[in-house]
Amino acid sequence: MSESLPILIAGGGIGGLTAALALARRGIPVRVFEQAPALGEVGAGVQISSNGNRVLFDLGLEDALTDVAWVPPGKEVRLWNTGESWPLHDVGLESVARYGAPFFMYHRADLHTALVAALRAVAPDAVTLNATASGFDQDGDGVTLKLADGDTITGRALVGADGVHSAVRRTLFGPDDPQFTGIMVWRGLIPADRLPPDRIRQLGTNWMGPGAHVVHYFLRRGEMLNFVGAKERDDWQVESWSTRGTHEECLADFAGWHDDILTMIKLIDVPYKWALMMRPAMAAWSAGRVTLLGDACHPTLPFMAQGACMAIEDGLVLARCVEAFDDIENAFQHYEAARLDRTSRIVEGANDNAKRFHNPALATRDGAIDYLSTQFDPSRISDRYDWVFEYDAAAVEI
């Protein structure tokens, strides 16, 4: 009987909405339970490479997203103090030619809005707000999701897409054990018309220095700049998206850096700061009729810019498995098997990039030039990224 009930998804972030849209477009009933009182995303940017955009375009979002993206002609690496540069990826038309889909930068709210609109077009009542998942029960017939307000909902299965602090993961596998990485991150937005004219290049940029790096790129057709600065520091260990810092503290973390960096920091609207935590990789994500996706099961350091891309890929592969296999427990086993190796490899790649981007060799100019020329040689870049960008979640074996 439960087979006609909806698949329940806890969490209406990028991963949960992608999964819901992919299921709904296959005619599979789905309901999303989001803790927030209103749908939305934080004011920050997100880079979505070809592997993520391929999924989003397959789900019908190409026009809506092309309209709000910033399409960079390329990306570059720059040395923290001198500003010398090395090409990283050609991400405009070159990405389409090489990997079959573009590399775009979005305001997170724009991506979220496009996903919500597409989901509502096929399943108008799928999303319930003010609905905090607190646990669940399951048996051979179905799953009962428990909400914090005492309400319960019965479904065919449950997907925990409730992010890094997932309540579904905690109910399945117990509390997690986050370890501080020794790195904290600054983020902020700058309206583009506030920047000195022609000062900041129209490229996605990754500045690297000893113990720190800065990533910046434009959003929303170029109307604003997204700034992310990572700094090795052990005196700030709060994992939060909404803690405000000060411009002075951020400037102090990048003292001695190139004037472009200091100029950007001074122009940030509100500098937010949070600590980066790492969690041990999970050997399994599914139990019976319950599974996880996105940050709930493979949280990652942001240094490959792949956390959201992985959550998007998860959503499509999960929907394909639910469609292909009648038995939901079997479907979830196939989903997990299809995703485990790839996501583990990307998480490891992000950990490696933490060391790569902050390498002590970057402290002196001669050491830095030798190091960056080797690490960002085109063939090395291809080895590190081609397999990530080529992946096709619609075609991968399930």
Ligand SMILES: Cc1cc2nc3c(=O)[nH]c(=O)nc-3n(C[C@H](O)[C@H](O)[C@H](O)COP(=O)(O)OP(=O)(O)OC[C@H]3O[C@@H](n4cnc5c(N)ncnc54)[C@H](O)[C@@H]3O)c2cc1C
């Ligand atoms: C600084 C930084 C930069 C990044 N840059 C990139 C990038 O450029 N490219 C990229 O691909 N990735 C990037 N990422 C990673 C990316 O943001 C995440 O991997 C992605 O948001 C994960 O999506 P998700 O849907 O799994 O989780 P989330 O985005 O965390 O969404 C979870 C949702 O669940 C809801 N929720 C939580 N608990 C409950 C509950 N108990 N009940 C109901 N709802 C609940 C939340 O409100 C939220 O809406 C970055 C991350 C950081 C920190």
